[in-house]
Amino acid sequence: MTAASDISSLEWIPRTAGVRNAHCGSVIGWDAVGMPTIWGNRVLARLDQRTGAVIEDLLARRLTWLIPVGSATGRQVPAAHGIEILGDGCQLMVPGTLRDHMLRWLVPPRPHRLLTTPDLLFAATTAALGPTA
Secondary structure (H helix, E strand, C coil), X not given: CECCCCCCCCCCCCCCECEEEEECECCCCEEEXXXXXXXXXXXXXXXXXXXXCEEEECCCCEEXXXXXXXXXXXXXXXXXXXXXXXXXXXXXXXXXXXXXXXXXXXXXXXXXXXXXXXXXXXXXXXXXXXXXX
C-alpha cells in the first residue's frame, strides 16, 4: 500500500453517517478502480492483507479501490467485465465512518492502509478474470 502525506489524515471522509461526492485525481490525491462485486470479491481474496481501503456499493453491486494518482495511466482493463478506472474529472461517492446508506467501507481506510498498490491490484484483477480477460 502507498500513503501520500496529503491524504493520510483522512479528513475527506465524512465523520458521521452519509456520503461525500469526491473528485478523483489530483484534487483529492487518489484515483480509483471499480468493478462488479462478482469480480471484486475474487480480487479482494487474492489481495488479502495487501489491499488498501475498499468501498462497497450494495445498490450498484460494485467494489472500488483507491490507488495513487496517475498510477493507472496506460493500463488496459477489460471493459466487458465492467471494470473502470476513475481519474481526473471523475467523481466517486465516499461513505462516512458510520453506515446508514447502501454505501460502506468494506475494508475501512486507515492512514497506513488507504491506497492499494496498482501492480498488485491489476495482477489480482487479471488473475481473477482468468484466461479470457
